[in-house]
Amino acid sequence: xxxxxxxxxxxxxxxxxxVLLLVLTTFAFVAAxxxxxxxxxxxVLLLVLTxxxxxxxxxATGRLDIVAxxxxxxxxxxxxxxxxxxxxxxxxxLGLLDVLLIAATCGVIVxxxxxxHGVNFQSVLGALCIYLMIGxxxxxxxxxxxxxxxxxxxxxxxxxxxxxxxxxxxVSLATxxxxxxxxxxxxxxxxxxxxxxxxxxYLVTVVAVIVSRLRPRTTRTNEQ
Numbered sequence: 001x002x003x004x005x006x007x008x009x010x011x012x013x014x015x016x017x018x019v020l021l022l023v024l025t026t027f028a029f030v031a032a033x034x035x036x037x038x039x040x041x042x043x044v045l046l047l048v049l050t051x052x053x054x055x056x057x058x059x060a061t062g063r064l065d066i067v068a069x070x071x072x073x074x075x076x077x078x079x080x081x082x083x084x085x086x087x088x089x090x091x092x093x094l095g096l097l098d099v100l101l102i103a104a105t106c107g108v109i110v111x112x113x114x115x116x117h118g119v120n121f122q123s124v125l126g127a128l129c130i131y132l133m134i135g136x137x138x139x140x141x142x143x144x145x146x147x148x149x150x151x152x153x154x155x156x157x158x159x160x161x162x163x164x165x166x167x168x169x170x171v172s173l174a175t176x177x178x179x180x181x182x183x184x185x186x187x188x189x190x191x192x193x194x195x196x197x198x199x200x201x202y203l204v205t206v207v208a209v210i211v212s213r214l215r216p217r218t219t220r221t222n223e224q
Contacts, residue, residue, distance in 0.1 A: 014057045016125035022050040023132050031163045037083055040094060044079040047101040048072045054105045058112025068104045075101050092147030098140040106130050119210055127210050131202060138195045139169035145188060155184040173199035
């Protein structure tokens with residue numbers, strides 16, 4: 001009897017604020033959790049949950065919905081596999097799976113922003129989610145490179161921990177350039193350079209355009 005009102009309230013509660021909260025939780029978890037199997041498994045499940053909430057918020061349908069759902073299922077299976085195996089290649093593949101989950105989540109959010117039919121507060125939250133997830137995506141990419149290549153990822157002689165790689169990713173994305181950690185190989189330096197370039201382009205184009213078009217409804221009405 002009360003199912004329909006509940007579903008309507010649930011429909012109205014869709015907000016990228018929930019996605020942003022999960023992204024920030026993932027940031028905190030990566031920064032605080034140890035580099036152990038259970039932590040990597042929990043991390044995958046967090047990303048699967050984030051993808052699921054992004055799907056719900058964006059109301060994605062069609063092929064995107066199918067691909068994202070399949071990735072979420074593979075991610076859950078990958079989390080279980082990580083708990084059962086202790087292999088560097090398996091860990092590297094799990095890192096690539098993390099990258100795919102984040103990329104799929106970004107794609108879903110882009111779809112949702114485009115479906116807003118205008119710029120609003122949800123568009124800003126979605127754009128912020130994507131920016132933060134770019135930092136996570138590159139952090140996991142660095143981790144995957146570290147697992148697959150023979151030498152250390154950093155020129156300082158270490159592959160680093162997930163927390164350290166996240167720090168390096170955020171510094172690269174923001175183009176701060178402290179220089180305390182640098183990539184050791186051409187591949188690592190190329191990926192880090194692309195992150196810095198993408199971070200700047202994203203801020204001066206996507207975010208700037210969205211914020212510039214976020215104006216009060218009354219202003220737009222008067223202009224018409």
